[in-house]
Ligand SMILES: Nc1nc2c(ncn2[C@@H]2O[C@H](COP(=O)(O)OP(=O)(O)OP(=O)(O)O)[C@@H](O)[C@H]2O)c(=O)[nH]1
């Protein structure tokens with residue numbers, strides 16, 4: 085069997101359904117953009133899927149798109165779409181603007197080196 | 204529960220490092236050795252047969268390969284969080300690379316002395332992009348041992364690119380490689396315009 089067909093079946097169709105056919109994430113999110121829950125759902129909200137709720141639950145502390153995707157076993161693209169919804173409905177805050185590490189910031193190098201030395 | 208205005212939420216700045224190199228060179232192993240979380244991955248399992256083009260001679264038996272990326276996290280204080288991404292080993296999946304490389308502080312290129320040329324594409328890629336990188340030679344048992352000068356010559360690397368030996372399975376070794384990388388990135392950082 086063509087492995088691409090398999091990929092198509094299992095990894096593309098389901099996420100596509102979860103994101104209701106949307107592939108365009110509105111939020112400007114990178115794999116390492118962090119999201120954090122700022123409001124807990126009551127369970128009565130209209131338009132929140134189980135995946136949305138799962139994301140809000142996970143993001144009690146800041147988590148990257150990559151971590152959310154891995155934890156929920158969803159492609160990063162789907163997580164971006166869902167985070168866009170949650171951003172609109174005010175359940176999560178997302179790092180803003182697009183995080184680009186400041187390569188001129190001496191403090192950043194020092195913090196990273198100290199953190200690595202403490203490993 | 205009271206809602207928190209989003210501009211009041213303090214979040215660390217993520218810093219991204221990449222672990223690259225050829226098929227089966229130890230990328231996933233190194234991410235796992237240094238990460239504080241179990242390495243996470245989005246994985247599409249390919250069999251040797253569907254992979255086809257990979258030459259497995261002299262390499263530990265391996266029946267699957269990782270298509271997407273695996274990653275780990277290292278907390279570095281309150282203000283920053285370090286994310287490590289292992290890149291896909293096969294060139295045909297390099298479309299994932301551009302997204303991974305965007306905004307990366309630097310990259311480790313892992314090399315295996317039995318198949319040194321496998322790391323050329325990674326070296327070329329980071330050179331072209333201007334991403335700071337170091338080459339770490341993963342010491343597999345039974346692999347020929349060369350001294351670093353020989354490896355450096357064989358790779359025809361510019362003199363200022365650090366090359367070091369490592370054992371991808373050991374945290375202390377991965378830590379040393381990452382420290383060398385960040386120091387190198389620091390020494391290569393663009394000079395602020397005045
Ligand atoms: N002896 C020895 N074995 C190693 C070392 N590093 C990795 N291995 C083994 O080599 C094999 C491949 O390692 P991986 O970490 O999966 O390599 P990878 O680069 O992630 O592979 P792909 O993602 O498929 O390209 C595994 O069986 C590892 O256990 C090492 O330093 N020494």
Ligand SMILES: [Mg+2]
Pocket residue numbers: 230231232269273289
């Ligand atoms: Mg791997």
